[in-house]
Amino acid sequence: MFIDGRKGLHLVITGAPGTGKGTHAGVIKRHFNICHLSAGEMLREEIRKRTEVGKKLEPLLAGGNFAPDELIMEMVAKRIREDDCRNGFILDGFPRTLKQAEFLDKMLLENGIKLDAVLEIIVPDDVIIRRILGRYTCVTCGESYSDDFHKPQVKGVCDICGGRKFSKRLDDTEETVERRLVKYRDFTYPTIAYYREKGILRVVNGNGDVADVSARIDEVLGFN
Ligand SMILES: [Zn+2]
Structure with a gap:
């Protein structure tokens, strides 16, 4: 929602x-025609383009560390003002x-926007590790897949764009996954408490296939 009552959907996942x-x-983005801003994708894009920022980021991210706050905040602030984000x-x-x-x-607040909900997806650690080690992304459109729970319908062909090139993330190794889980607990848990306090946190069980989890998400967010 916008603060002045115009329509729009503004979520954090x-x-x-x-x-x-x-x-x-990705599912929610397509359904509501809003933009999907993935901090990780934006950062990896900087690295791919070999920008100044990208060169500094590469060793940090490869070691399983977070990018500096200031940099991410600047990127997001710029991006939400672009045209594809006008619906949210x-x-x-x-x-x-x-x-x-x-x-x-x-x-x-400065942009007159109110966050509608923060959706937290919960999955057991052992499932997370198995999933991450088996996941890959369409090079053309960025859709993510996993041999474990979300295979393309036709082997080797992207469901969304028909692309045939896929890539794996360099930081998807068992060691960095464990480090990322620890970092998530240390740094991101406080944001969950923050949003719970504000009354906009919605929690969903993310174990199971995409269609089942998607139905649960629609339910907790009140989309159906
Ligand atoms: Zn694709």
Whole structure:
């Protein structure tokens, strides 16, 4: 919602790495024609383009660390003003720290936007590790897949764009996954408490296939 009552949908999707945030953000994005802002994708884009920022980021992310708050906040602030976000957005991988959550509130207020809900997806750790080690992304459109729970309908062909090139993330190794889970608990848990306090947190069980989880999400967000 916008503060002046215009329509729009503004969501945050959160959860540990490998809980299916990217996949479900994609489903919601297509359904409501809003933009999907993945902090991780935006950062990896900087690295791919070999920008100054990207060169600094590469060793940090490869080691399973977070990107600096300031940098992420600047990227998100710029992106939500672009045209494809006029119907709203779903933020994925941001805010990741309490500082980022407070910044987001301030920034949304300045833009006359109110966050509708924060969706937390919960999945057991052993399932997360198995999923992450088996996941890959369409190079053309960014859709994420997993041999474990979300295979393309035709082997080797993207369901969304028909692309045939897929890539795996460099940081999807068992060691960095465990580090990312610890970091998630240390830094992102406080944001969950923050949103629970505000009364906009919605929690969903993310274990199971995409269609089942998607139906549960529609229910907790009141979409049906
Ligand atoms: Zn694709």
